[in-house]
Amino acid sequence: MTSKHEIRIGIIGVGMIGVEHIRGFKVIPRCSVMGIADPDESRLKKVSAEHAVPLSFLDYRELLKREEIDAVVICSPPFAHEEIAVAAFQAGKHVLVEKPMAITPASARRILRYQKRAGKLLGSCSCRFRFSPTVAKAKEIIDAGDLGDIYHISISGISRRHRPGIDYHSGARWNLDKAKAGGGALMDWGIYDLNTLFHLFPKLTVSKVDGFCFRGLDEPVLADKEVFNVEEHGAAMLRCSNGLMVMWERAWAAHMNRQPRIRIYGSRAGLAFDPMAWSREVYFEIYEDRSGKPVTIAPDTSFDPWNVHISMAHDFIDAIFKNRPPITTGEEELKFIDVIHALYRSNQKKAAVSV
Numbered sequence: 568m569t570s571k572h573e574i575r576i577g578i579i580g581v582g583m584i585g586v587e588h589i590r591g592f593k594v595i596p597r598c599s600v601m602g603i604a605d606p607d608e609s610r611l612k613k614v615s616a617e618h619a620v621p622l623s624f625l626d627y628r629e630l631l632k633r634e635e636i637d638a639v640v641i642c643s644p645p646f647a648h649e650e651i652a653v654a655a656f657q658a659g660k661h662v663l664v665e666k667p668m669a670i671t672p673a674s675a676r677r678i679l680r681y682q683k684r685a686g687k688l689l690g691s692c693s694c695r696f697r698f699s700p701t702v703a704k705a706k707e708i709i710d711a712g713d714l715g716d717i718y719h720i721s722i723s724g725i726s727r728r729h730r731p732g733i734d735y736h737s738g739a740r741w742n743l744d745k746a747k748a749g750g751g752a753l754m755d756w757g758i759y760d761l762n763t764l765f766h767l768f769p770k771l772t773v774s775k776v777d778g779f780c781f782r783g784l785d786e787p788v789l790a791d792k793e794v795f796n797v798e799e800h801g802a803a804m805l806r807c808s809n810g811l812m813v814m815w816e817r818a819w820a821a822h823m824n825r826q827p828r829i830r831i832y833g834s835r836a837g838l839a840f841d842p843m844a845w846s847r848e849v850y851f852e853i854y855e856d857r858s859g860k861p862v863t864i865a866p867d868t869s870f871d872p873w874n875v876h877i878s879m880a881h882d883f884i885d886a887i888f889k890n891r892p893p894i895t896t897g898e899e900e901l902k903f904i905d906v907i908h909a910l911y912r913s914n915q916k917k918a919a920v921s922v
């Protein structure tokens with residue numbers, strides 16, 4: 568338990584998601600947004616004025632020097648996460664880091680080493696959709712054993728055109744560069760899939776990955792020095808330690824229709840649901856037999872997507888007050904990054920690889 572009355576947050580990187588974090592942490596009780604940092608001066612000034620944040624710095628290291636700051640949320644592009652997280656732990660701050668926590672497993676491990684030394688909390692924002700009511704409902708049904716023996720899981724997140732830097736968020740071309748983003752659709756959105764999978768099935772371990780990556784839809788016009796070397800689409804069969812096979816695919820862009828995202832097949836019943844809707848209407852169906860006849864049940868799982876974001880901020884603040892791990896820890900995030908990197912290796916070898 569901390570004896571503090573209020574946790575004072577610093578947001579590092581105030582681009583698209585950094586601003587959402589400012590809005591989110593502002594409405595959480597016993598918490599305030601005390602400072603922001605961003606090397607982009609005009610953005611820093613604009614965000615500071617619009618959101619009336621007391622402290623603002625071009626260099627995040629100046630923010631970390633301030634004793635008023637208890638914890639930071641790292642919202643820079645992924646290539647800078649390690650440097651900032653390490654500096655934050657050295658300065659004695661708790662850290663919530665945007666996904667992916669790091670661009671490689673080695674980088675994630677270095678962050679974990681500094682966290683252990685500092686004895687501070689480390690949470691990852693890849694937990695976002697654990698707070699979706701569809702995921703909560705699915706967990707309730709799975710944990711109650713209502714599906715019988717679960718023998719197959721399929722996760723499919725396909726967009727027609729949703730490439731950051733091309734189809735939206737045009738200012739964030741860093742998403743297309745592996746050195747800056749760590750990867751494409753898999754590191755950007757696939758990490759949410761893995762977080763949800765391991766949340767629903769915490770005992771699962773992935774032993775082998777056999778997958779592919781693809782990039783090759785219409786090419787954007789790139790400026791000098793810009794690159795586009797990350798996957799638009801990736802998919803794999805994940806062989807899990809209990810014999811379960813998970814079929815997983817994630818695409819920023821593909822010539823394909825949108826399908827229900829997660830399907831869980833059990834001997835007694837099945838489930839199909841979408842964990843990530845940004846609207847109030849969200850897909851959730853249960854399939855079972857009643858009196859020998861197949862029936863489909865669609866419980867009400869409508870929700871306000873904003874609550875999902877707020878719940879994540881709430882969890883982090885509560886974790887600090889109670890000195891408990893955040894809902895997704897750095898160790899768990901490393902597990903997700905390990906699986907994605909195994910898929911990248913499998914794509915290079917054109918064969919199944921061990922995780």
Ligand SMILES: NC(=O)c1ccc[n+]([C@@H]2O[C@H](COP(=O)([O-])OP(=O)(O)OC[C@H]3O[C@@H](n4cnc5c(N)ncnc54)[C@H](O)[C@@H]3O)[C@@H](O)[C@H]2O)c1
Pocket residue numbers: 579580581582583584585604605606607610627642643644645647651665666667736738739755
């Ligand atoms: N955009 C989204 O909808 C979204 C959603 C969820 C998570 N994320 C994740 O959040 C992170 C940021 O994404 P974004 O879309 O907000 O990017 P963005 O490009 O909109 O903003 C990034 C900001 O970080 C700043 N920055 C760059 N280097 C920095 C450094 N060394 N120190 C401090 N600030 C630095 C940039 O100037 C910019 O203002 C990424 O990890 C991304 O995967 C983004």
